[in-house]
Amino acid sequence: MRKIFLASFLLLFAIGASAQKMAYVDTEYILKHIPDYKSSLTQIEGLSKQYQKEIDDVFKEVEAMYKAYQADQVLLTDDMRKRRENDIIEKEKKAKELQRQKFGPEGDLFQTRTKLLKPIQEKVSSTIAEVAKNKYIDFVFDKSSESTMMIYASANFDISNDVIMKLGYKPGTLVK
Secondary structure: OHHHHHHHHHHHHHHHHHOOOEEEEOHHHHHOOOHHHHHHHHHHHHHHHHHHHHHHHHHHHHHHHHHHHHHHHHHOOHHHHHHHHHHHHHHHHHHHHHHHHHHOOOOHHHHHHHHHHHHHHHHHHHHHHHHHHHOOOOEEEEOOOOOOOOOOOOHHHEOHHHHHHHOOOOOOOOOO
């Protein structure tokens, strides 16, 4: 009796699973069609280079202070030596703090990235959900995501172009 019940349950489950529609999107492909995304990435890259230059300049100052200290070390009194060592250490701490403020997990670059990209990502996500509902699709996987890997996907299920058109852009015209 248990075997019949289990077999019936598995059969019903298999029938129910086969009725579900699945699709996939390639969010990298979709985002390449959105000019705002490209300009945001360019802005973030420029900001990153600016921050890195500021930090490099401060570390160059630390290096210059250290080289000057090494050259003058034999001429300095113990008190002067300690003071210069402390100055170098303090300058290096400030440089590391600046680096953390600009590039850390709560840093300026991360916050700017979130501010610029989150609205675009939310718009794409809501559009994917809308397209999926209109096409009666139960599951949509992201082909470009590292966490969801697909070995094979039929092009019949790719709704990326539908999402691009729904966002108001033309498929195949990548932003340069």
